[in-house]
Every structure is written in structure tokens, then in C-alpha cells.
Amino acid sequence: MKTLTGKELAAAIRAETAARVADGPQPRLAVVVATADEASLWYVRSIAKAASGVGIACDLADLGPGATATGIRETLERLSADPGVHGVMLQTPLPPGASAQELAAAIDPAKDVDGANPLSLGRLAAGLPAFAPATAAAVMALLDHYGVALEGRRTVVVGRSTVVGKPLAHLLLGRNATVTVCHSRTRDLAAVTSTAEVLVAAVGRAGLIGAEHVTPGAVVIDVGTNPTEDGGLAGDVDSAAVADRAGALTPVPGGVGPVTTALLLRHTAQAADLR
Ligand SMILES: NC(=O)C1=CN([C@@H]2O[C@H](COP(=O)(O)OP(=O)(O)OC[C@H]3O[C@@H](n4cnc5c(N)ncnc54)[C@H](OP(=O)(O)O)[C@@H]3O)[C@@H](O)[C@H]2O)C=CC1
Numbered sequence: 001m002k003t004l005t006g007k008e009l010a011a012a013i014r015a016e017t018a019a020r021v022a023d024g025p026q027p028r029l030a031v032v033v034a035t036a037d038e039a040s041l042w043y044v045r046s047i048a049k050a051a052s053g054v055g056i057a058c059d060l061a062d063l064g065p066g067a068t069a070t071g072i073r074e075t076l077e078r079l080s081a082d083p084g085v086h087g088v089m090l091q092t093p094l095p096p097g098a099s100a101q102e103l104a105a106a107i108d109p110a111k112d113v114d115g116a117n118p119l120s121l122g123r124l125a126a127g128l129p130a131f132a133p134a135t136a137a138a139v140m141a142l143l144d145h146y147g148v149a150l151e152g153r154r155t156v157v158v159g160r161s162t163v164v165g166k167p168l169a170h171l172l173l174g175r176n177a178t179v180t181v182c183h184s185r186t187r188d189l190a191a192v193t194s195t196a197e198v199l200v201a202a203v204g205r206a207g208l209i210g211a212e213h214v215t216p217g218a219v220v221i222d223v224g225t226n227p228t229e230d231g232g233l234a235g236d237v238d239s240a241a242v243a244d245r246a247g248a249l250t251p252v253p254g255g256v257g258p259v260t261t262a263l264l265l266r267h268t269a270q271a272a273d274l275r
Pocket residue numbers: 135158159160161162163164165182183184185186189202203204205208223224225226256257260261
């Protein structure tokens with residue numbers, strides 16, 4: 001089995017972004033946070049660090065876990081109207097009573113670098129230019145980087161969230177793949193995923209995908225980032241179990257994650273250019 005690492009691809013995307021940024025005025029990304037979730041805060045810190053590495057300014061608007069939907073909306077509206085800000089991202093999870101889907105409508109689509117505004121998803125579905133959620137874009141970038149053919153091929157996405165599964169299904173359709181989307185109500189998951197030549201797991205359950213879910217030779221992309229008891233990170237795929245069956249697998253950590261962060265920054269540089 002081949003291991004499809006994301007670190008080199010992420011480094012190449014960051015280098016390309018840094019070169020692009022060096023030519024013009026400094027792009028600015030604003031990240032709105034309203035959570036104490038440790039995994040989420042880790043991601044925010046890694047965005048800030050990577051941004052500074054490529055010459056993008058990163059502002060954190062930390063409203064805290066007690067933030068209200070109104071407070072979050074007003075912050076998103078203010079940042080959307082601020083000509084000095086080029087990218088706006090609303091980090092999830094949000095406090096109870098605040099809906100990411102509803103609030104994301106307050107992000108100017110021109111600054112929606114994580115593709116969270118429903119308008120961005122609609123444009124993506126219609127085949128119009130739009131920012132895709134960085135994670136969905138990262139899956140496509142990894143498939144392209146490793147030369148995985150998509151046209152006409154059977155692809156199965158496990159997970160239908162607005163951040164990953166749904167936008168990814170549209171991106172795959174746009175490349176003429178044959179796409180099946182599974183979720184928690186799917187009957188006999190293994191029977192469906194076994195049809196996949198390309199299988200993407202975006203669920204959030206460590207080790208859900210085992211040998212019985214994978215057909216021999218399949219390319220498997222693991223989006224899951226599940227915290228383990230020892231402070232580590234596990235994917236949705238039981239990598240030891242599928243090692244003898246999969247043709248290729250992305251590792252966790254070191255697979256989709258680093259590419260996601262790099263693409264969020266590329267999107268921010270693009271948003272600054274397009275202004
Ligand atoms: N590396 C990265 O850049 C990123 C990683 N992630 C990770 O990806 C994973 C998914 O994230 P996200 O999409 O936000 O998660 P959500 O919880 O929003 O969605 C999970 C999806 O999985 C489905 N699901 C849950 N249990 C099962 C099951 N037993 N069988 C089949 N489907 C199931 C759900 O179905 P239903 O709709 O029916 O509830 C839902 O569609 C998480 O581990 C997250 O941490 C997320 C974003 C970025």
C-alpha cells in the first residue's frame with residue numbers, strides 16, 4: 001500500500017502562496033472563534049503560524065464560548081465590510097443556539113475563503129467560480145497531486161456535512177466521477193463503500209472504516225481527525241486493518257490536514273488579488 005502524505009504538497013502550496021503574496025499588498029485573514037474546543041483552537045493556532053510563514057496577516061476575533069449568535073453575526077458583518085480584511089473564516093464548533101449555516105450567510109462571498117456561505121456552496125454546485133471549503137479542496141488537491149483519475153470512476157464519500165461531504169461530492173461530480181454519498185442512515189455501509197475505486201471518509205469516528213469497507217486496490221482518503229486518549233490523533237480509517245487491501249491511503253496526521261491549512265491561505269491570497 002502506498003502512503004499519500006500531504007506534507008510535501010502543503011509545503012509546495014505554501015511556497016507558491018508566499019511568492020504570490022510577496023508581489024503585492026499584504027493579505028489579511030480574520031478568523032472568528034467562539035469555542036473552547038481544544039482541537040478547534042489547535043487548528044486556529046496552526047493557521048496563524050502558517051499565515052505568518054507565508055506573509056499573510058492573521059487576526060483572531062476570539063468571542064469566547066459564551067458568544068451569542070447576534071454577537072457572532074455582527075462580527076462577521078463588520079469584518080465583511082472592512083476593506084482591510086480579505087478573508088473571513090468562522091471556526092466551528094459554535095455555542096449552543098448559534099447555527100454555523102445561518103451565520104455564514106453574513107460572510108461576504110468574496111471573502112468566504114472557507115466556502116461556508118450557502119451562496120458559495122450553491123455556486124460550487126452550479127459549477128460557477130466560488131471558494132470551496134478548504135478541506136474539500138484539500139481532498140481534490142491530494143487526488144490530483146498523486147495523479148488519481150476521477151473521470152467515470154466510482155467514488156464514495158462517507159459523510160454529508162456542509163464543510164466536507166456535500167461540497168466534496170460536488171467537486172467530484174464536476175470532475176465527472178460517479179459519486180455516492182453515505183451517512184449515518186446508510187444501510188450496509190460496507191456493501192456501498194466496497195464499490196468504491198476512490199473512497200473518502202469524513203465522519204469523525206476513529207477506525208470506522210475497516211478491511212470489510214475497502215475493495216482491493218482502492219485509493220482511500222482519510223479526512224477524520226479524532227483525538228485519542230494519549231493526546232494523539234486518529235483517522236476514520238483503521239489503517240492497520242486496511243493496509244493489506246487499499247492501494248493507497250492518506251495518513252493521519254500528515255495527510256489531508258496540512259493541505260487544508262495551506263489551501264485556506266492560498267484562498268486568502270486569491271481573495272486579496274481578486275479585490
Ligand atoms: N483535516 C481537516 O482538515 C478536517 C478534518 N475534519 C474531520 O473530519 C471529520 C468529519 O468532520 P465533519 O464533516 O465536520 O463532521 P460532522 O459531524 O459534521 O459530519 C459527520 C458525517 O458523518 C456521518 N456519520 C456519522 N456516523 C456515521 C456512521 N456510523 N456511518 C456513516 N456515516 C456516519 C454523519 O451522518 P448524518 O448526516 O446522518 O448525521 C455526517 O454526515 C471529523 O473527524 C473532523 O474532525 C473536519 C474538517 C477539516
